[in-house]
Amino acid sequence: MLSLKSAIYIIIVSIISASLVSSLVVMNTLSTSSLPTEIEDNAEDKLLITTTIQARQIASQLGRTESVINAMSAFAEQIWTDTTIPDIPSFYHDENVLNNPPTDVYYDEVYERRLSHLYSGYKIAPTAFEESYQDSYLTSIQETENPLSHINSTVMAAINRSAKMDMVFRQLYEAYPEHVWLYMGYEYGFHRSFPWHGPYSRTYDPRTRPWYIGAITGAKDAVIIMDISGSMQGTPLTNTKTAMKSVLKTLGPKDRFTVLSFSADVDEWDNTLQIASPSNINDASSYIDDRSSGGNTNINSALLEGLEILEKHGTSDRTPMLIFMTDGEATSGITESDLILSNVATANVMGARMFVFGLGTEIDQQLLLNLGSQNDGGTVFVFDSEDLTDAMNLYYKFFTSQIDNAISWSWPYVDASGWGIVITASKPVTVNGTLLGVVGADLTLNSLIDTLADLQPSDNGYNFIFDTGNIALIHPSFTDLPIGDWQEEEVRVPISTLESSSNSFISLVDRVNLGIPTAGTVYYGTEKRVVAMAPIGETSMHLASVAPILEFLDPTTITALKGVSTFALLWLGGSISVGTIAALVLVIKFKEDFH
Secondary structure, three states, rough: OOOOOHHHHHHHHHHHHHHHHHHHHHHHHHHHOOOOOOHHHHHHHHHHHHHHHHHHHHHHHHHHHHHHHHHHHHHHHHHOOOOOOOOOOOOOOHHHHHHHOOOEEEOOOOOOOOEEEOOOOEOOHHHHOOOHHHHHHHHOOOOOOOHHHHHHHHHHHHHHHHHHHHHHHHHHHOOOOOEEEEEEEOOOOOEEOOOOEEEOOOHHHHHHHHHHHHHHOOOOEEEEEEEOHHHHOOOHHHHHHHHHHHHHHHOOOEEEEEEEEEOOOOOEOOOOEEEEOOOHHHHHHHHHOOOOOOOOHHHHHHHHHHHHHHHHHOOOOOOOEEEEEEOOOOOOOOHHHHHHHHHHHHOOOOOOOEEEEEEEOOOOOHHHHHHHHHOOOOEEEEEHHHHHHHHHHHHHHHHHHHHOOOOOEEOOOEOOOOOEEEEEEEEEEEEEEEEEEEEEEEEHHHHHHHHHHHHOOOOEEEEEEOOOOOEEEEHHHHHOHHHHHHOOHHEEEEEHHHHOOOOHHHHHHHHHOOOOOEEEEEOOOOOEEEEEEEEOOOOOEEEOOOEEEHHHHHHHHHHHHHHHHHOOOOOOOEEEHHHHHHHHHHHHHHHHOOO
């Protein structure tokens, strides 16, 4: 029969064994839940240094694109001032109209369209044609007239001179093959793109595109206000919605915005200013589409609420502006024009520019004129709401006097030609202080994907790229998708969905969106990982790195941590060392053997 002392011996040995097993569990979980703060800080610092260096490497790649943009900009200015540069052939974008395509045109399997790699093509915006031709150009099934017979001699001369851009287009296209399109939009109202390719949409006007407007103006804070009172029912509201959504499409990564609608009361898409990310623009567009007409017209409240948002949330580094559209007189709230103007003057502490659009004939023209002129903007009256889109040129023209000569980067987007995710760099071109146009280059993200694969932060770590809209652009979960097959809904995924939705992760995102490189430890389920983020140059993109924290600890630290965990045992609610238990076991064993 087992003696009492032997039983005690077995129990103690069992406790020791269980404690040692428990210590192994502690050792395995220590790295994710019990690391000293200084060890976490050290791991964060190491990964942040690595991530910041890698972000600079990616920015260097983007610097190649900026070199392309600067070369195009310089040459565009040169050909406008140097008359000794010889003329070269110029080709219309639709080969079926003038029956004069470039001589080397062929069907390109990659671009999935007919191309010329020797020449560019030009496309004329509808508003560049003489007014009598614009409607038939837009509505005819096929262009049947010679479009060049419907433009003035100044535009024609500019088109011919711009063909000289092919000299620099060809060289840059060959030297920097990561760019799929090189182009320039002109204030004259036409667009030239290399390589020459098949027809554009007839409504295309480069001057209204985000890459164009984003290049010629600095950052904006925009409040867009639309009248949805009862008199807007039907066509006026439909056309107002179209115009409002066209304004949203001009916003870029540097801009913030919100949308208000009003009748007797004011409704907000958002009562703050939101980054003009694709997801926010889509959401605001849906808000506009969902508006229905009804009620009176409270102009005073709508304007004051818009100005209050700019006062509370505007910043000094962005141009504040208010875009206001109404078809009536003030019939609700404060209705006296002088009092409305006085209230607006008092409330406009940010100095917001106002662009005012009066629709139809039942409007207070003097009030709307004063709103525009007294607030450094302008007013346009549109008596036929179908002409509203053309009238928006007031808003677009404003930017030609607000030129920012820096290179701008667009939001990443899915290229319609099947090139996957691309981003656009653009820059204005001025001649003797006057805006000539904007040059642009589209860059695929294929090369960045390859770079990320080479920049893996650790054995089990990974990188991803996201934008300031907190949308993942390149992520390991996308690796099974061929770049040419990516669709917008597949890549427009919030990073919190793919990574962590914890407050610690979101706080890192918020900091890097302010341009601050940052790092921290974040829970992924029950595991703690180290995460570092850094801006990629002056773009709207950030690089993030994620890695198990143990992979950033040196071997000595790991060994020491293992030793500490091995000797940390729990004894009936109190601490007792392995050495003490072992000594007790030896004493009992000795007494039993030699009693």
